[in-house]
Every structure is written in structure tokens, then in C-alpha cells.
Amino acid sequence: MSLLLFSVLVAAPFFLKPYGIYLLSLWVVMTIAAIGLNLTLGYAGQISLAQGAFVGIGAYAAALLTTTGWPLWSAFLLAIALSLAIGWLLGYPALRVQHHYLAFVTLAFATLVYLMLRNEEWLTKGVYGVPNIPRPTLLGWSTKAPIPFYFFCLGILALVSAGTWWLVRSPWGRAFTALRENALRADSLGVDTRRYTLMAFAFGSALGGVAGVLYAPLIQFIEPTVFNLNLSLSLLLMVMVGGSGYFLGPFLGAAVSVLLPEWARFGSDALYLILYAIAVMVLMAFCPSGLLGLSERVFKR
Amino acid sequence: MHAQQTVYMPIVIEVSGNGAVSGTNFRDGALMAIDEINASGGILKRKINAPVSDTQSNAAISRAQVQKAIDGDPYVILGPVFSGSVKVNMQLAQQAEVPQIVGAEAAEITQMGNPYVFRTSFGQQMSMPKMAAFVANGMKAKTVAFLWVNNDYGKGGRDVFFQEMKQRGIKIVADVSTESGQVDFAADIVKMKASNADVMFIYTNEEECARVLREARKQGVKQPIIGETNVISQKVIDLAGETAEGAKGHVGLTADAPIPAVQAFTQKFQKRYNYVPDHNGLKGYMGVYAVKYATEKLGKFDRKALAKSLHGMTITPKQEPGILIETTWDANGDVDRISFLVEVVKGRQKVVEILPKLGK
Numbered sequence: 001m002s003l004l005l006f007s008v009l010v011a012a013p014f015f016l017k018p019y020g021i022y023l024l025s026l027w028v029v030m031t032i033a034a035i036g037l038n039l040t041l042g043y044a045g046q047i048s049l050a051q052g053a054f055v056g057i058g059a060y061a062a063a064l065l066t067t068t069g070w071p072l073w074s075a076f077l078l079a080i081a082l083s084l085a086i087g088w089l090l091g092y093p094a095l096r097v098q099h100h101y102l103a104f105v106t107l108a109f110a111t112l113v114y115l116m117l118r119n120e121e122w123l124t125k126g127v128y129g130v131p132n133i134p135r136p137t138l139l140g141w142s143t144k145a146p147i148p149f150y151f152f153c154l155g156i157l158a159l160v161s162a163g164t165w166w167l168v169r170s171p172w173g174r175a176f177t178a179l180r181e182n183a184l185r186a187d188s189l190g191v192d193t194r195r196y197t198l199m200a201f202a203f204g205s206a207l208g209g210v211a212g213v214l215y216a217p218l219i220q221f222i223e224p225t226v227f228n229l230n231l232s233l234s235l236l237l238m239v240m241v242g243g244s245g246y247f248l249g250p251f252l253g254a255a256v257s258v259l260l261p262e263w264a265r266f267g268s269d270a271l272y273l274i275l276y277a278i279a280v281m282v283l284m285a286f287c288p289s290g291l292l293g294l295s296e297r298v299f300k301r
Numbered sequence: 302m303h304a305q306q307t308v309y310m311p312i313v314i315e316v317s318g319n320g321a322v323s324g325t326n327f328r329d330g331a332l333m334a335i336d337e338i339n340a341s342g343g344i345l346k347r348k349i350n351a352p353v354s355d356t357q358s359n360a361a362i363s364r365a366q367v368q369k370a371i372d373g374d375p376y377v378i379l380g381p382v383f384s385g386s387v388k389v390n391m392q393l394a395q396q397a398e399v400p401q402i403v404g405a406e407a408a409e410i411t412q413m414g415n416p417y418v419f420r421t422s423f424g425q426q427m428s429m430p431k432m433a434a435f436v437a438n439g440m441k442a443k444t445v446a447f448l449w450v451n452n453d454y455g456k457g458g459r460d461v462f463f464q465e466m467k468q469r470g471i472k473i474v475a476d477v478s479t480e481s482g483q484v485d486f487a488a489d490i491v492k493m494k495a496s497n498a499d500v501m502f503i504y505t506n507e508e509e510c511a512r513v514l515r516e517a518r519k520q521g522v523k524q525p526i527i528g529e530t531n532v533i534s535q536k537v538i539d540l541a542g543e544t545a546e547g548a549k550g551h552v553g554l555t556a557d558a559p560i561p562a563v564q565a566f567t568q569k570f571q572k573r574y575n576y577v578p579d580h581n582g583l584k585g586y587m588g589v590y591a592v593k594y595a596t597e598k599l600g601k602f603d604r605k606a607l608a609k610s611l612h613g614m615t616i617t618p619k620q621e622p623g624i625l626i627e628t629t630w631d632a633n634g635d636v637d638r639i640s641f642l643v644e645v646v647k648g649r650q651k652v653v654e655i656l657p658k659l660g661k
Binding site for chain 2 (some may be wrong): 017018021022023026059118126128129131132216219220222223225226265272273
């Protein structure tokens with residue numbers, strides 16, 4: 001299944017115009033961010049409304065470093081380090097509060113990051129945003145054109161997928177699942193729930209940062225508004241719609257969120273957004289476990 | 302150029318999201334001009350094909366839509382209106398050498414050396430000095446309280462205006478930043494009132510302007526309320542009702558201008574769409590006619606030549622009735638035309654004074 005998906009993704013850009021390639025690249029970037037949130041929420045059961053903020057942290061790291069001449073890999077290092085550290089810290093409230101209350105804490109954090117991006121003009125250039133973000137050159141191979149940059153993003157997605165696949169099957173991943181299913185029981189079996197909660201936040205956030213590092217050179221202009229709460233909510237929607245806790249959930253969820261509204265544009269009015277919203281509402285009402293949960297139920301019958 | 306029988310002029314615009322009011326106006330004005338031109342045989346005997354795509358007022362999506370438009374080999378692109386969206390996609394249009402007729406007002410858009418971007422209204426670097434002169438000479442104000450929306454549009458206008466005030470020795474006694482989409486302005490108006498300024502300057506998007514006006518009335522603000530383009534726009538007057546009475550300001554374009562051609566346009570527009578257009582409706586309409594005139598003058602469809610010839614071009618209503626008011630584009634793609642000082646009287650804009658072209 002995954003191999004088939006991968007070969008389709010490799011072949012796709014050769015049949016598409018730049019618009020299609022751009023959308024696919026955006027889908028790849030959002031998938032990486034959603035994979036991160038799926039770790040935190042789907043596997044470890046910790047709700048976070050701050051994933052968009054980590055995408056922002058990564059995007060600003062990339063934009064500010066590369067526009068001053070630093071290579072993109074330095075932005076990757078900085079974004080991952082920052083997101084890991086901040087994600088770890090954000091995990092601390094999760095040790096004390098759960099569910100809705102945790103959602104509020106992370107929501108407050110997301111708003112805080114947005115306000116910092118907007119108001120700390122000395123660092124982030126404030127509301128004017130950062131224009132002319134360059135696309136990287138890797139070993140002499142320029143990714144300026146749509147197709148090379150798409151493959152660069154796809155390569156990162158492949159790495160992230162492989163890493164996540166390994167992680168959820170490792171003892172760490174099993175500990176995450178134990179945490180989600182029953183924290184008390186996990187605790188009594190000797191799982192260090194405290195450490196794994198912090199780890200789930202840190203890893204998930206780091207992937208948000210990675211997505212941000214790709215987002216900046218993809219759009220080539222960023223401004224704080226993009227990383228407000230709406231992005232965090234969109235990412236949450238992607239994870240839920242795709243199927244929270246399923247490995248392929250984020251891939252599907254990001255496709256629903258990024259590609260479906262575009263395919264629904266068969267009128268020139270705002271109708272497509274209404275159709276899209278109805279589709280999502282119906283799905284969530286009848287199948288809270290998302291699309292993959294739905295297909296699982298169908299096959300089990 | 303697309304099918305040989307038509308000319309492809311996609312409209313990429315805010316139909317949903319924060320920019321929906323401005324975008325819808327711009328779209329409707331542009332579509333009205335396009336239908337008129339098509340009814341009279343098109344441009345150089347070719348009908349205009351102008352599909353509309355919604356940017357959702359979102360930068361990443363606006364980039365996707367402009368890319369989609371460029372993939373179809375357009376003659377020009379109309380829109381967007383939001384400055385942030387224009388900054389995202391103007392590079393794409395520049396790389397593809399497609400002229401882009403935008404509705405954005407942020408100063409820096411025409412200062413990046415992009416030869417393919419054209420405004421349809423004043424940039425802030427043109428309108429704010431006019432506003433400053435009005436505050437200093439017209440209102441004889443010594444102090445100003447300034448309320449702005451904290452995005453690139455609001456901040457850009459604020460920065461230009463504050464510079465102008467500094468040069469004229471007028472003091473800013475309250476500098477109040479607000480959010481895009483903000484609903485409750487009670488605390489902000491308290492701050493503005495406490496400053497005891499001679500005038501209150503409101504610089505936010507349309508819907509927020511209306512909320513500010515209503516709140517100001519509720520708190521019994523006595524000082525004159527002034528603004529640039531938005532606070533006195535018809536959309537705001539409709540939303541704010543009688544609380545907009547007496548607001549004054551500068552507008553680059555207004556549906557209520559005392560010019561027969563503009564009034565005829567407003568009537569036509571209202572008949573077709575059932576609402577009074579704001580300046581964005583005029584911008585979309587004039588933008589399309591500017592493209593028509595420049596193309597017919599060239600006698601061929603050539604994007605590069607169109608961009609070149611629009612720079613430094615003056616179009617008068619005599620040459621092209623659809624331009625409504627004599628308009629000049631300078632070397633950067635900025636427009637110059639007469640503008641208006643207006644006051645809201647009985648639910649409509651009343652023009653108090655006509656300001657001449659800058660003639661740069």
C-alpha cells in the first residue's frame with residue numbers, strides 16, 4: 001500500500017502543471033506536520049492545539065537564516081532543536097492537565113507564538129513578513145524550479161515516514177500507545193509515563209518544525225498571520241479526518257484538507273467551501289475515527 | 302493566448318475570508334466591465350474569458366490560484382486586493398511576465414522594482430500625505446489619536462502617517478493597535494477617548510471600521526472621526542448605520558464622486574448587484590478598461606509590450622469612457638488621479654473637496 005502510494009507520488013509531477021505540483025508540495029509539507037501531531041495526539045493521546053505554532057517556528061527559522069545567507073540545513077538543525085526543546089517544555093502542563101484543559105494550555109501557547117512572531121519586529125520583521133525566501137541548492141542541484149523542490153520535500157517526507165514507522169514499532173512507540181490507552185495501567189506496569197508524555201510532545205513538535213522549514217521556501221514569503229490558530233485547527237482536522245492513531249491517517253487527512261477544497265472548485269462562488277465543510281461534518285458525525293477508521297469498519301464486516 | 306477567439310484574463314480574488322468585502326466588490330466591478338466589453342465585441346474582436354478563483358484571503362492558497370492562472374497562459378491577471386496575498390504571488394506573475402492589476406495599497410508593493418505589477422488605487426505613500434495635509438490644514442488639529450489594524454496594510458499606513466505627522470509637528474497622543482476580525486472595541490475606544498485628541502483617525506478594514514464607529518457612538522465620543530478610504534466607504538456606512546454620520550476623510554475613489562460618469566457607473570452597478578459599490582468596485586471596473594485601452598492602442602496582444610506601455614500612460618475618459626476619471630500610471634505602476642475629501646451625510650458620502658492630481 002505504502003509502496004504504491006510512493007510510486008504514484010514520484011510519477012505524479014511529470015503529469016502535472018506547476019499549479020498541481022505546488023499543491024502536491026503543500027500537501028507534502030502539511031502531511032509532515034500532521035504526522036507530528038499524529039504522534040502526539042494519535043499515538044500518545046495528548047491533545048495539542050499548538051502544532052501550527054511549531055510550523056511557524058520552523059518557517060521563521062528557515063526564512064530568517066536563509067535570507068541572510070545561511071544554508072537550509074542549518075535552519076533544519078535550529079528548527080528541530082528549538083521545537084524539541086519547546087515541545088518538551090510544552091509537555092509539562094500535560095503532566096498535570098488532560099483533555100480539554102490541555103487543549104486550552106496549548107491553545108494559549110499557540111496564540112503566544114503568533115503574537116511574538118507579529119510583535120517582535122526586531123527579530124521577525126513583524127507584520128510585513130519575510131519576502132524572497134530562497135530555495136536551497138543541494139550538492140550543486142538547484143531546487144528553484146517546482147519539480148526539483150517537490151522531490152526535495154518528498155525526500156524529507158520519506159525520511160520522516162521511515163523514522164515514524166520505526167518509532168511507533170519501537171518500545172518507545174508501544175509506550176506511547178500504552179499512555180493513550182490507559183495511563184494508570186501503564187504507570188503500574190513500570191512505564192515512565194512522565195518521560196514518555198514529554199517525549200511525545202517533543203517528537204511531534206519537532207516534526208512541526210521540520211514542516212515549517214519546508215513551508216518557507218515553498219511559499220517564498222511568510223507572514224505571522226499564516227501561523228495563527230487556524231493552522232493548528234486545520235492540522236488537528238487533518239489528523240482526525242484521516243484517522244487519529246493510524247499510520248497513514250495524516251497522509252489522507254492532509255489530502256482532504258489541502259486537495260479536496262481545490263477539487264471542489266467547480267463553480268466560481270463560495271459554494272465549494274460549503275460543500276467541503278458539509279463533507280467534513282458528516283464524516284465526523286458518523287465516523288469519529290476518521291476515514292481509515294471507517295474503512296476498517298467496512299472491511300471487518 | 303488560450304483559444305484564439307478569446308483573451309484569458311483570470312480574476313484571482315478574495316471571495317471568502319477577511320478580504321471578502323473588498324474582493325467581492327473588485328470582482329463584481331471587473332465582471333461588469335468584462336460583460337460590457339464582450340457585449341460590444343470584445344478587445345480587438347476577441348471576447349474576454351475571466352474565470353474567478355477564490356483565494357480565501359489566504360496567502361498560500363492565493364499563490365496556488367495565481368500559479369493555476371499562469372498555467373493557463375493568461376494575458377493579464379486581475380487581483381488580489383489583500384496586500385499580503387499580492388506580496389506572495391507578484392513574484393510568480395513577474396517570473397512569468399504577466400501583468401498583474403492589483404487592488405492592494407501597501408506602500409512597498411510598487412517599490413520592489415517589479416515591472417509587471419499595477420495598482421488601481423493610491424498606495425499609502427500617496428494617500429497618507431494627502432490625509433496629513435487635511436489633518437494639519439483642513440482640521441487644524443494639534444493632536445491625533447490613531448487606531449489601526451495590526452496587519453501589513455494597517456501598519457504600513459500607520460508608519461507613513463506617523464512620519465508625516467512628525468514632519469508637521471503634530472502629536473500622536475494615542476497609538477492603538479487592533480486585530481483583524483476584532484469584534485469588541487470597547488477598551489480601544491476608552492484609550493482613544495482618554496487621550497483627549499483633537500481628532501480620531503480610524504484605519505482598519507471595512508467591517509471593523511463599522512464596529513469602531515458603533516462603539517464610539519456608544520461611548521459618546523465627541524471628537525471628529527476621520528479615516529482614509531475605509532471608514533467613509535459605502536460598505537461601512539451601510540454597516541454602521543447612523544453612527545457613521547459626520548465621519549470625514551480622504552478617498553482615492555468613491556462611488557459618490559460628483560462626476561457624471563462615476564454616478565452612471567454606480568447606478569448601473571447597483572441595478573445589477575443590488576448594493577452600492579465601494580472603491581474596490583470602481584478599481585476592478587477601471588482596471589479592466591485600462592487593459593482594454595492599452596491593448597487597443599498597441600493593436601496586438603503582447604504582455605510585455607502591454608506592461609511597458611502602461612508605465613507612464615495617461616488615459617482620459619475622452620479616450621476611453623470606461624476609465625471614468627483621468628488616470629496616470631507612473632514608472633513603478635502607481636496610479637495618480639484626482640481624489641476627494643468626503644463627509645458622511647445622511648447615509649451617503651458627500652464630496653467636500655476635490656484634490657488635484659499630484660502630477661509626479
